Amino acid sequence: MYKISKDTNGIVLLCHDCSHVERINSFNESLGSPRTQAARAMQNHSREKHGVESLEITSGTIPIPQRP
Numbered sequence: 001m002y003k004i005s006k007d008t009n010g011i012v013l014l015c016h017d018c019s020h021v022e023r024i025n026s027f028n029e030s031l032g033s034p035r036t037q038a039a040r041a042m043q044n045h046s047r048e049k050h051g052v053e054s055l056e057i058t059s060g061t062i063p064i065p066q067r068p
């Protein structure tokens with residue numbers, strides 16, 4: 001899971017589970033919506049680092065991050 005925030009450099013996606021950040025303005029607009037690319041990159045991060053299969057709600061269940 002992640003949240004969208006904004007800093008002096010533009011819009012950023014912040015990982016809920018660690019300090020990972022994706023910056024929307026670091027993606028090339030010619031490849032499609034930077035926001036979509038950033039969301040996809042964050043999904044890949046969540047899957048690889050936190051074992052979250054998908055952030056999209058497809059089955060009516062919301063993935064809940066595990067807390068120690």
Ligand SMILES: [Zn+2]
Pocket residue numbers: 015016017018019020045046049050
């Ligand atoms: Zn993370």
